[in-house]
Amino acid sequence: MSSVREDRTIKSRPKEELVRKSVPSNKRRKKKKLSKEEFEKRKKKKRKENIIEIIKFMFPIVIFAVFVFFFILNTSPHMVDGDSMKPTLLNGDRVIVRRTKEPKRYEVITFKPPVKSEFQYVKRIIGMPGDLVWTEGNDLFINHQAESLPKASELSAANELPDGTIKINVSEESLDQMSQLKKIPKGHYFVLGDNRNNSSDSRAFGLVDGQAIEGVVSFRFAPFDHIGWIK
Incomplete structure (x- = not known):
């Protein structure tokens, strides 16, 4: 007796969708209202992050600027x-000095004074090497335009003095030095402070040796409301 195998066909059910469709909702989630303390905390944090970003950006620029300057x-x-x-430079001003061996007339320089001092002086160049000089009494006359000294009879007459002549009252010490000269020697300078009533300068100690000059005051970088080039 033969057996009969019955084939059973099983119909597979459709797979259920695993992804549920989001049901649209008219209700929006309400944002959490921050307290004043939390708001200030977030504000400070954001400000701190901004400052850090600015520092990161500016740091290489500052380093490069320092390298260039110094x-x-x-x-x-x-x-x-x-x-x-005063009024060109005020007490407490911070300046940049550019080192140079050949300063020009009317530039502001720093130098080691020919007197005992722990500090360098800052003054303006008035007399340059080659300028004509002569004295009368306690007065010193400097001229960079004239080709020869005026006659003795003309020394007292201001209207007879050559154009561009500067008249300066000097100390006995400075007078002793300057009266021996007809021209300012090579490599030497006559300097004055802009505040003539409160300045120890060439009127007191005479000429400044060029070897003692550090450089020219070129730029003021502090205080911030007075930043700029020095003239």
Whole structure:
């Protein structure tokens, strides 16, 4: 007796969708209202992050600027102490000094004075090498335009003095030095403070040797409301 195998066909059910469709809702989630303390905390955090980003951005620029100023341009920072250069420079001003061996007339320089001092002086160049000089009494006359000294009879007459002549009252010490000269020697300078009533300068100690000059005051970087080039 033969057996019969019955084939059973099983119909597979359709797979159920596993992804549920989101049901649209008219209700929106309400944002959590921050307290005043939380708001200030977040504000400070954001401000701190902004400052950090600014520092990260500015740091390489500052380093590069320092490198340029102090190495490529051969400069050094100084702080002004005193009022001898008012109104050009004020007490406490911070300036950049550009080192140079050949300063020009009317430039402001820093130098080691020919007197005992722990500090460098800052003054303006008035007399340059080659300028004509002569004295009368306690007065010194400097001229960079005239080709020859005026006649003795003309020394007292201001209207007879050559154009461009500067008249300066000097000390006995400075007078002893300057009266021996007809021209300011090579490599030497006559300097004055802009605040003539409160300045120890060439009127007191005579000429400044060029070897003692550090450089020219070129830029003021503090205080911030007075930043700018020095003239």
